Amino acid sequence: MQIIKKANELTEIINELKKEGKKIGLVPTMGALHRGHKSLIDAARKDCDIVVVSIFVNPIQFGENEDFDKYPRNFEKDKLVCKEAGCDIIFNPEPQEMYADYKKEASLKENLKIKEEFYTIKVPTKYTNKLCGKSRPDHFNGVCTIVLKLFNIIKPNVAYFGQKDIQQLIIIKNMVKSLNINTKIQGCPIVREESGLALSSRNSYLTESQKEKASTIFKVLSNIELMFNEGFTNKNEIFEQSKKLLHKDIEIEYLEVCDINTLDYSEKILHNSFVAIAAKIDNIRLIDNVVLS
Ligand code: PAF
Numbered sequence: 001m002q003i004i005k006k007a008n009e010l011t012e013i014i015n016e017l018k019k020e021g022k023k024i025g026l027v028p029t030m031g032a033l034h035r036g037h038k039s040l041i042d043a044a045r046k047d048c049d050i051v052v053v054s055i056f057v058n059p060i061q062f063g064e065n066e067d068f069d070k071y072p073r074n075f076e077k078d079k080l081v082c083k084e085a086g087c088d089i090i091f092n093p094e095p096q097e098m099y100a101d102y103k104k105e106a107s108l109k110e111n112l113k114i115k116e117e118f119y120t121i122k123v124p125t126k127y128t129n130k131l132c133g134k135s136r137p138d139h140f141n142g143v144c145t146i147v148l149k150l151f152n153i154i155k156p157n158v159a160y161f162g163q164k165d166i167q168q169l170i171i172i173k174n175m176v177k178s179l180n181i182n183t184k185i186q187g188c189p190i191v192r193e194e195s196g197l198a199l200s201s202r203n204s205y206l207t208e209s210q211k212e213k214a215s216t217i218f219k220v221l222s223n224i225e226l227m228f229n230e231g232f233t234n235k236n237e238i239f240e241q242s243k244k245l246l247h248k249d250i251e252i253e254y255l256e257v258c259d260i261n262t263l264d265y266s267e268k269i270l271h272n273s274f275v276a277i278a279a280k281i282d283n284i285r286l287i288d289n290v291v292l293s
Helices: 007-019 035-047 075-085 108-117 139-154 166-178 201-205 208-214 216-229 235-243
Strands: 002-004 024-029 050-055 089-091 158-162 184-188 250-259 273-281 284-292
Touching: 002 007, 007 024, 007 050, 007 089, 007 139, 024 035, 024 139, 035 050, 035 075, 035 158, 035 184, 050 075, 050 139, 075 089, 089 139, 139 158, 139 166, 158 166, 166 184, 166 273, 201 284, 208 216, 208 273, 216 235, 216 250, 216 273, 216 284, 235 250
Parallel strands: 002 089, 024 050, 024 158, 050 089, 158 184
Antiparallel strands: 250 273, 273 284
């Protein structure tokens, strides 16, 4: 397994592999890898000749008051996960490699000013004025900018994203369509703990007791799915019933039904929609969703 830190070097390696006709799979991550990431690497390993995992905590997708500084970082452990899962190349650039004017010693606030200095992706407001975009206004612009940069460096045939970040997945699918990017976007199912809690790098912020309470988020979603399968479609009725299952220490930021392709809100729970939730436990923000097919 190779570990590459320079974008040009990786592009050269990829160009050679492409000449040999190799199919390249990319798993973009911010590290702190868990079983959810492993399932993405496994999917890439199954489909592709070469599996690249990028590990990069992307500063420009964080807000000034978010958890960029304390975001979990454990490269040694990540390396082991990648190796065991059969990854061929880890791309682990420094922030300065991805954003030329980034200053290592400066605060995130100071560094976010660099966004004025280079080209970024502006995601259409219709995708960002809802769900997580409401409380994280510039987040998806930052995500799409880094994902496009990774696509340009690695030119993957397929890129793998977890369905847990469903708004991100749909926005990236639409970006690829809109900008004629020659990469297939593969969404992969949510991986959960036995309790139902969706795996997330941010779960490392939770104590065991918080995790137990947080697992009731999945109980809410499961009940919504159950009622939908039993024929209920009225959103308010389904939500009111299901919210009763949430632990009292958990505060809902949003609970919404959206169209699976357009992200448009819906008053009815229909096929081809998904129900997404963001909720806070002691100020730790968690997201989850269920797709109704
Ligand atoms: O989902 C993530 O971990 C990140 O948003 C991504 C796609 C790696 C971009 O930084």
